[in-house]
Amino acid sequence: MTSIFLPLVDTMITHYWRNLKYPVITSIKRYLCTTKTNAFVEEASVSQSAKVLTDGAFRRKTIYGSTVESTYAGALSFLRRNYTRNLENVEIAVTGIPLDLATTFRPGTRFGPAGIRQASCQLAELKSYPDGIDLFEDLAVIDYGDCYFDPSFPHTVPEAIENHAWEIIKHNVKQVLDCIFMLGGDHYGTYPLLKAHVKHHKRPLALVQFDAHCDTWKDTKGLNHGTMFYHAIKENLIDPEHSIQVGIRTFNDDFMGVKILDADFVHSNGPAKVAEEILERVGNHKCYLTFDIDCLDPAFAPGTGTPVSGGLSTYQALSILRQIRKLAFVGGDIVEVSPPYDNSSITSLAAATIGYNFLCLLRNKKILDKTFNFGNRLKKDV
Numbered sequence: 548m549t550s551i552f553l554p555l556v557d558t559m560i561t562h563y564w565r566n567l568k569y570p571v572i573t574s575i576k577r578y579l580c581t582t583k584t585n586a587f588v589e590e591a592s593v594s595q596s597a598k599v600l601t602d603g604a605f606r607r608k609t610i611y612g613s614t615v616e617s618t619y620a621g622a623l624s625f626l627r628r629n630y631t632r633n634l635e636n637v638e639i640a641v642t643g644i645p646l647d648l649a650t651t652f653r654p655g656t657r658f659g660p661a662g663i664r665q666a667s668c669q670l671a672e673l674k675s676y677p678d679g680i681d682l683f684e685d686l687a688v689i690d691y692g693d694c695y696f697d698p699s700f701p702h703t704v705p706e707a708i709e710n711h712a713w714e715i716i717k718h719n720v721k722q723v724l725d726c727i728f729m730l731g732g733d734h735y736g737t738y739p740l741l742k743a744h745v746k747h748h749k750r751p752l753a754l755v756q757f758d759a760h761c762d763t764w765k766d767t768k769g770l771n772h773g774t775m776f777y778h779a780i781k782e783n784l785i786d787p788e789h790s791i792q793v794g795i796r797t798f799n800d801d802f803m804g805v806k807i808l809d810a811d812f813v814h815s816n817g818p819a820k821v822a823e824e825i826l827e828r829v830g831n832h833k834c835y836l837t838f839d840i841d842c843l844d845p846a847f848a849p850g851t852g853t854p855v856s857g858g859l860s861t862y863q864a865l866s867i868l869r870q871i872r873k874l875a876f877v878g879g880d881i882v883e884v885s886p887p888y889d890n891s892s893i894t895s896l897a898a899a900t901i902g903y904n905f906l907c908l909l910r911n912k913k914i915l916d917k918t919f920n921f922g923n924r925l926k927k928d929v
């Protein structure tokens with residue numbers, strides 16, 4: 548009996564083993580592999596998933612921190628910030644005003660916001676220089692997208708821009724939004740933006756203007772990127788007593804009481820002295836930074852509407868900007884970038900770098916100047 552049974556059992560085992568061994572071994576292998584893969588994925592999620600995320604502008608779940616993606620691909624936003632109109636807990640909202648109606652010479656600034664966003668992606672790859680920090684760990688910045696206006700009805704454009712800015716600024720009342728930063732667009736866009744700011748702050752602002760032109764030439768109230776500050780001063784949007792213009796190298800009979808540090812002064816005295824003059828002039832008044840890219844020499848910013856020779860280098864401008872952290876900025880802009888006249892994105896890159904350094908300045912103000920309190924600052928009588 549045994550002699551019959553044993554071969555039968557042996558046959559059965561052999562048969563089942565043949566059929567089972569591969570699935571069993573495969574299952575064991577699969578289990579081991581899965582465990583290993585899970586461990587790898589988990590490790591990656593800790594060390595990298597917070598940093599590698601294509602199209603982070605739409606897919607990042609938090610408005611803080613940075614993600615790394617290919618500098619040449621993915622959804623474009625300013626410095627890869629979240630592209631959103633949700634202003635909850637936002638400290639800085641970046642928005643584009645693709646205005647191209649008020650230039651007196653070369654057009655093309657309608658492409659400015661897109662050009663600056665594209666150039667900024669390269670800057671979002673690394674920690675900031677010279678601080679070596681990810682400023683977005685400390686500062687909640689979003690890209691609010693562009694303002695819509697109908698250029699076929701030019702008379703409606705200023706109000707459309709003011710309303711767009713007001714939609715953002717009015718969040719100051721209850722939330723922490725503290726600053727708006729505009730990507731231009733021709734320089735006229737600053738005028739309706741100032742209106743929206745003054746509507747909130749209920750007082751004229753000190754203007755810190757980097758420009759080849761004063762933009763206070765007198766005219767009728769048309770769309771002109773060289774006259775809007777004449778009207779802004781007349782309408783009490785700007786306080787000329789505490790305002791200053793840097794890099795000027797065009798003439799006006801009347802600078803309307805604004806202090807002028809012309810391009811010669813910058814070249815002769817250097818960035819540290821210029822920063823000192825700005826700090827002294829503005830003091831602790833609430834102020835607005837307006838940076839016309841034509842403040843830079845055409846060698847550093849050829850892509851602009853009205854270039855003027857003899858201007859600042861990009862280095863001089865950045866150096867001055869890094870030394871005026873003490874100021875109480877409530878808003879700012881970088882304007883007049885015209886990509887069709889640019890070469891190798893020199894101008895867009897300069898504009899993106901200036902914008903990036905303005906955000907670094909605000910971050911350092913928040914973290915290093917302990918007296919600066921985002922959200923509550925507006926309640927104080929600064």
Ligand SMILES: [Mn+2]
Pocket residue numbers: 758759760839841842853
């Ligand atoms: Mn200008």
